[in-house]
Structure formats: structure tokens, C-alpha cells
Amino acid sequence: MKKLITKIKSSAIVKNDGKNFLHFFLAFTVIFVALTLIIIQVMRSGLFKATDQNLEDLGQNPEYLWSLVLHQQSNSGQPNNTNQGNRIGDYGPANSILIYDENGKLVSNPTNSSSDGGDQILEGLEKAVKLDRKAIGSIRSITVKNTLGADWNYRYLTMQSVNVSTGQIGYIQIFTNVDQLKESLQRNVFIIITTMTIFWLLSILISLYLANWTLQPVMLAYEKQKEFVENASHELRTPLAILQNRLELLFQKPTATIIDESENISASLAEVRNMRLLTSNLLNLARRDSSLKINSEETQPEFFDSIFTSYQMLADDADKEFSSSNKIEGNINIDQSLVKQLLTILFDNAMKYTNDDGKIAIDISKSGNFLAINVADNGEGISDEDKKRIFDRFYRVDKARTRQKGGLGLGLSLAKQIVVAYNGKITVEDNQPQGTRFVIRLRLDNPLVNPARIFQKH
Structure with a gap:
């Protein structure tokens, strides 16, 4: 019984079935991983699209940002000297500003948009953020630790501008708190990954089914071929055995004439004709298996x-x-x-x-x-x-x-x-x-x- 099990496990059909399963499983794995990454990336870019657009709008109006600092305006206040033709963006409680001189040194501690905890937020941003001139014009993400050990998540834009009062070149960083968006993103990512993992596990069963399904015609052909070889061998073995016995009888009587052994010779010829018919039919079948054309x-x-x-x-x-x-x-x-x-x-x-x-x-x-x-x-x-x-x-x-x-x-x-x-x-x-x-x-x-x-x- 053990030999039979070992033989079955080592058979070409079983090995091929394992390869087919592996191919299907790897294909499903690549599909689910790629699909997960694409969905997360699309969702991430769509989630921060409005926030990034608002930062870009604010970055197009540096005079407005300088006025917030110089005039100590409230969070919802609007400057009196804004360009009427430009969209200035929405500056609200979730926004903060840092200003640097031309050497990249923090020179001002402007008013934060929130009345409570503003100094704490600015202090955390001043410690966590460094001016990177290579990042000018691009939107980045940053995480800041607060005094309670929690994370504050921000999207920020760095831009170069001119101080409207002194005319000196400086740099401005405008920040937007995205804690709620980040939490929403994390929840959605968890849901997506969990769902994809479940379907990925289901793909194991699907891979097994597909591997078995695709091999059914192969196994059927294999069984047919095996049966064909066994039957052909059986059909050839019988006339060969008869021929062998007849020829051995002829050798036992070396002095006998053809007339004396005519019966054995006739039977041998009959078996030869039988084998010739069999091989002709087998050849005919083999040729027609490859192609059978109708010549009408x-x-x-x-x-x-x-x-x-x-x-x-x-x-x-x-x-x-x-x-x-x-x-x-x-x-x-x-x-x-x-x-x-x-x-x-x-x-x-x-x-x-x-x-x-x-x-x-x-x-x-x-x-x-x-x-x-x-x-x-x-x-x-x-x-x-x-x-x-x-x-x-x-x-x-x-x-x-x-x-x-x-x-x-x-x-x-x-x-x-x-x-x-x-x-x-x-x-x-x-x-x-x-x-x-x-x-x-x-x-x-x-x-x-x-x-x-x-x-x-x-």
C-alpha cells in the first residue's frame, strides 16, 4: 500500500497538478497584491486631494500669509490688500505657518490659527520640521509627537516669498492638520487589506479547482493512452506467444518436412497476418489522431x-x-x-x-x-x-x-x-x-x- 501511495505521489500527473496549482495561486497573489496597492494609492491621492489643492491655493498668495503674521489676524480674518483676481484658499483652525529668513533660520513665531494649544502645536512643528530648499513647491507629509505622546499628522507646503514689509527674501511653510483624514485612511486601508486577504485565501480553493479542472482533459488522455498501450501490448503478446511455441515445435523436429509441419506453419502464418492487421490498424489510428482530412x-x-x-x-x-x-x-x-x-x-x-x-x-x-x-x-x-x-x-x-x-x-x-x-x-x-x-x-x-x-x- 505504501508503495502504491508513493508511486501515485511521484506520478507525472500529480506533479503537474501541483505545478498548475502553484501557477494559479501565484497569479491570484500577484493580482490581489497589485489590486490592493492600486486601490490604496488611488484612495490616498483622492483623500488628500482637497487638502493639497487648498495648500497650493494658499501658496499662490504669499502676501496673504505674510499679512496673517504681520497684522496678527484672527483665524477667520481676511486681509484688506488681497488680489481680487486670485483665489487665496481657506485658512482655518487646522492650519499653521512657519517663516524662515533667507538663510533658512526660523525668524518668527506667528500666531497659530487656533486659540487653544496654538503655542504647543507651533513648538512641536518647530522641533520636527527643518527647512529643505529641495522641497520648495512640493507637498510633504510629517508626523509630530505632542506632549501626551500622541501623533499629529500634517500635510505642508514649502515656498519661497518676499516679505511685503521689508522686501527681504524668505521662506514660508504652511501646514494643514490631517488627523481625521489619516484615521479615515487607516480604517479604509484595514478594511481593504482584510477583504483582499479573505479573497486571497479563497483563491487557494479556486486555484485547486482550476488546477484540477484544467488537468481533467490531460488525465483523460493519459488514461486513454495508458489503456491503449496496455491493450496493444496484450494484443501483440498473444500472437507472439503462439509464434514462439510453433517455432519451438519446429526446432524439436529438425528432420521433418514442410508437409509434415504444414499445420504449424499455417497457424504461424495466420498469427503473422493477424499481427500485420493489428499493426496496420494501429498505424492508421495514429495517423488519423494527428489529422483526419475530408477529401470530398x-x-x-x-x-x-x-x-x-x-x-x-x-x-x-x-x-x-x-x-x-x-x-x-x-x-x-x-x-x-x-x-x-x-x-x-x-x-x-x-x-x-x-x-x-x-x-x-x-x-x-x-x-x-x-x-x-x-x-x-x-x-x-x-x-x-x-x-x-x-x-x-x-x-x-x-x-x-x-x-x-x-x-x-x-x-x-x-x-x-x-x-x-x-x-x-x-x-x-x-x-x-x-x-x-x-x-x-x-x-x-x-x-x-x-x-x-x-x-x-x-
């Missing part, structure tokens, strides 16, 4: 009459009754070799599974754009369980009887391939009162364009 040509109704004449001779030789009905009027376009092979396979199958008093009937007609073929016999019939598998390669309803009659279990598989190539349909039914009936419909106006459809499970 204009065909007269007499084409089928000539085939039925040959079948009549074979049936008479086997003391069986054969009847045919050709209801085709006018010419049709078909692949003569493939249709003839299809009819021969079905006729040969009926011959094998009917007794000496067997009756075989083939009816052929054209219905619309379809070529309809019915092949019926009065043999023993086929059980419902066997009907599900008779088109599988090497499958035989009565293996002992079929082997005795030379059957390889490949004929109906070839017939099914031809029908599929014609984009048609083949079904097997019970014939009344006894026997089996094959019903075939071949589409004449739309044969198979893509040969890969042959590989589909039917």
Missing part, C-alpha cells in the same frame, strides 16, 4: 450499388442473407474512401456477430444536408453496458468469440473517428425483434474543420 468528390449513387454488390457476394459465401436499399437521388459530395471504410467496418461487424442464418440490411439515403446510413442485423444484440464502450479502442463485446473470428476491437473506433470528422453522429440501438442497429448521420455541408475535435470525449 462528386459521387454518383451507383458508387454505393457497387459496394453493396461486393457485400452480397461475401454474405452469400457465408450463407447469410444480405439486403440493401439505396435511396440517394442525384450526385453527392463525399470522401469515397472514408465512407466506404465506414460501411465496410459496420458490415464486417454485422457479419461477425450474426449466426449462419444471419440477416444483414443496409439502408442509405440523403436527408437534407445529411447522409443517413442504417446497418441492422439479427445477431445476439448488445447489452446497455456494452453500448457505452463499443466505440473504445480494443473493446470487444465477446472477447473469446471475437478473438476466434479475428476481431481486434479497433473497427468501431475507426468508424467513430470517421463520423466525428464528418461532424456527424453514430448511435447503436436494439433491432426489433432481435439484433443490433447502427444509425449514422454524416453532415455533408460542414465536415470537421479542426481535426482536434477527434480527441473530444463522446
Whole structure:
């Protein structure tokens, strides 16, 4: 049991399934991480957009900011000498200002916009912020620790300006408190990350499902291939064993003549012919698995009459009754070799599974754009369980009887391939009162364009 489990775990299918799962899982991981980062970035930029725009508007009016300092105006006061044509922004309780001289030294302690705690805020900003001339014109973020150990979050803009009273060049930093926006951002980020994590964990199950789903056709083909190799090996092993025994018997009698050993030689030749037929059919299947093309040509109704004449001779030789009905009027376009092979396979199958008093009937007609073929016999019939598998390669309803009659279990598989190539349909039914009936419909106006459809499970 342990060896079986080890073999299963080391099989190519299981290994490939693990690789598929890993590929899907990594793909989902990259998607969720990228989506999370994009959402957070978009939300962050949108959240601070109004605040940054207000800072930029205030930065366009340095005279207004200087007037706040020089005239000690209140938080909501407006200067008397503002430019009427410019938007000056909204300076409110959340704003603070720091002013530097041309050397970058803090030279003023202007009035903060809040009446309570303003000095504490300015003191914290003066300790935390340094003038960076490279940051002029850009908006930055900063976090300041207050006396209680809590964080104050600010967005600020640094700009170069001229003192309206002295004419000296200086620098102004305008700050906006964004504590509420920061808290809102943190909550939203937590919600987004939590949601994405949940869906990321769900992607594990989705990856397992997709890996299994994508491998189903591969596993089906793998099982079919394995079964095909096992059946082919089994079919070849039997005639090889018979040949070996016959040849060993010939070596045991080195003085015997050909006439004396004619029975062994005849049996050996029969097995050689059987192996040749088997290998020819296997080669035919392999070629048609790669591609099966329909080469249609204009065909007269007499084409089928000539085939039925040959079948009549074979049936008479086997003391069986054969009847045919050709209801085709006018010419049709078909692949003569493939249709003839299809009819021969079905006729040969009926011959094998009917007794000496067997009756075989083939009816052929054209219905619309379809070529309809019915092949019926009065043999023993086929059980419902066997009907599900008779088109599988090497499958035989009565293996002992079929082997005795030379059957390889490949004929109906070839017939099914031809029908599929014609984009048609083949079904097997019970014939009344006894026997089996094959019903075939071949589409004449739309044969198979893509040969890969042959590989589909039917």
C-alpha cells in the first residue's frame, strides 16, 4: 500500500497538478497584491486631494500669509490688500505657518490659527520640521509627537516669498492638520487589506479547482493512452506467444518436412497476418489522431450499388442473407474512401456477430444536408453496458468469440473517428425483434474543420 501511495505521489500527473496549482495561486497573489496597492494609492491621492489643492491655493498668495503674521489676524480674518483676481484658499483652525529668513533660520513665531494649544502645536512643528530648499513647491507629509505622546499628522507646503514689509527674501511653510483624514485612511486601508486577504485565501480553493479542472482533459488522455498501450501490448503478446511455441515445435523436429509441419506453419502464418492487421490498424489510428482530412468528390449513387454488390457476394459465401436499399437521388459530395471504410467496418461487424442464418440490411439515403446510413442485423444484440464502450479502442463485446473470428476491437473506433470528422453522429440501438442497429448521420455541408475535435470525449 505504501508503495502504491508513493508511486501515485511521484506520478507525472500529480506533479503537474501541483505545478498548475502553484501557477494559479501565484497569479491570484500577484493580482490581489497589485489590486490592493492600486486601490490604496488611488484612495490616498483622492483623500488628500482637497487638502493639497487648498495648500497650493494658499501658496499662490504669499502676501496673504505674510499679512496673517504681520497684522496678527484672527483665524477667520481676511486681509484688506488681497488680489481680487486670485483665489487665496481657506485658512482655518487646522492650519499653521512657519517663516524662515533667507538663510533658512526660523525668524518668527506667528500666531497659530487656533486659540487653544496654538503655542504647543507651533513648538512641536518647530522641533520636527527643518527647512529643505529641495522641497520648495512640493507637498510633504510629517508626523509630530505632542506632549501626551500622541501623533499629529500634517500635510505642508514649502515656498519661497518676499516679505511685503521689508522686501527681504524668505521662506514660508504652511501646514494643514490631517488627523481625521489619516484615521479615515487607516480604517479604509484595514478594511481593504482584510477583504483582499479573505479573497486571497479563497483563491487557494479556486486555484485547486482550476488546477484540477484544467488537468481533467490531460488525465483523460493519459488514461486513454495508458489503456491503449496496455491493450496493444496484450494484443501483440498473444500472437507472439503462439509464434514462439510453433517455432519451438519446429526446432524439436529438425528432420521433418514442410508437409509434415504444414499445420504449424499455417497457424504461424495466420498469427503473422493477424499481427500485420493489428499493426496496420494501429498505424492508421495514429495517423488519423494527428489529422483526419475530408477529401470530398462528386459521387454518383451507383458508387454505393457497387459496394453493396461486393457485400452480397461475401454474405452469400457465408450463407447469410444480405439486403440493401439505396435511396440517394442525384450526385453527392463525399470522401469515397472514408465512407466506404465506414460501411465496410459496420458490415464486417454485422457479419461477425450474426449466426449462419444471419440477416444483414443496409439502408442509405440523403436527408437534407445529411447522409443517413442504417446497418441492422439479427445477431445476439448488445447489452446497455456494452453500448457505452463499443466505440473504445480494443473493446470487444465477446472477447473469446471475437478473438476466434479475428476481431481486434479497433473497427468501431475507426468508424467513430470517421463520423466525428464528418461532424456527424453514430448511435447503436436494439433491432426489433432481435439484433443490433447502427444509425449514422454524416453532415455533408460542414465536415470537421479542426481535426482536434477527434480527441473530444463522446
